[in-house]
Amino acid sequence: MNICLSYIPFLYPISLFHDWWYLLILPLSIGISIIYKALRLGSLDRFWHNVVIMSIQIILSMIGLAIALLILVQWIIPALPVD
Amino acid sequence: MNHTQFQLDEARFSLLAAFLAWIWPGLGHISLGEKKRGVYIMIGVLFLFFCGLLVGGFDAVDRLSGSDRLWFYAQGLCGPIAFAADFINQNYIKQLPAPDQLRTQSLGRVNEMGTLFIALAGLMNLIVIIDALHFIPRRQVAPKSDPGDSRDSGGAEEAGGADT
Numbered sequence: 718m719n720i721c722l723s724y725i726p727f728l729y730p731i732s733l734f735h736d737w738w739y740l741l742i743l744p745l746s747i748g749i750s751i752i753y754k755a756l757r758l759g760s761l762d763r764f765w766h767n768v769v770i771m772s773i774q775i776i777l778s779m780i781g782l783a784i785a786l787l788i789l790v791q792w793i794i795p796a797l798p799v800d
Numbered sequence: 801m802n803h804t805q806f807q808l809d810e811a812r813f814s815l816l817a818a819f820l821a822w823i824w825p826g827l828g829h830i831s832l833g834e835k836k837r838g839v840y841i842m843i844g845v846l847f848l849f850f851c852g853l854l855v856g857g858f859d860a861v862d863r864l865s866g867s868d869r870l871w872f873y874a875q876g877l878c879g880p881i882a883f884a885a886d887f888i889n890q891n892y893i894k895q896l897p898a899p900d901q902l903r904t905q906s907l908g909r910v911n912e913m914g915t916l917f918i919a920l921a922g923l924m925n926l927i928v929i930i931d932a933l934h935f936i937p938r939r940q941v942a943p944k945s946d947p948g949d950s951r952d953s954g955g956a957e958e959a960g961g962a963d964t
Contacts, residue, residue, distance in 0.1 A: 727850075728893070730857040730906030730914065738909040744851045745917065751844030752924040756931050759938045761836050 746775035811936045818933035822879045825925050828932030841928050848921035849878055853885060856906040856914015858893050861885040871915050877922035877929070885918075 750771040821828025826842030852860055862868040863886045875882045893904050
């Protein structure tokens, strides 16, 4: 089979994410939230509402951790005495 | 405000439900009568699985590659779909002529993220399998209304514990 086409989904990887890999936190957090809430919730009446809230919580937590690590690596560790 | 309250019944031990949960994500819960829950689980696991396959291509599932073999232990928990993806990779993608094969190989972060997505789908499905194996039915009960108590009826939407 000649696969010299421009792009075939699932066959070729999406090279765009070499530079924008951190955007994949969005589908990752949504997927994890869907499974977790499907198992955890007693009533599934407000399922998608709970999924959105948990996804936002994960994303904000990851942003918070990134900022904390940035401060640690860029400012706190360089300020420590060498000896 | 009155929340729906749930009472946790006695756990049901079902090897068949656990096996069905591995065969196809969500099928275990559907077999236990939790159809809506099973469909949501199916959506979640398949969403992660196909996102990983879309980002990293079939190269993200590789049972025989040295460094990816450990990841496949987690990916295999998705069930036969992970083995089918690996079968396509081994018998079709890797048999392509070298120039075409190069285009199908994901490298660096794209490969890492694709592999991670599918492995996470498998690990989340492991939790689903354990839940189906030792399933505790959530039985809805009438909300208690205490006129002297103005508080909410307490974390009742989630069965058995606090919200995240």
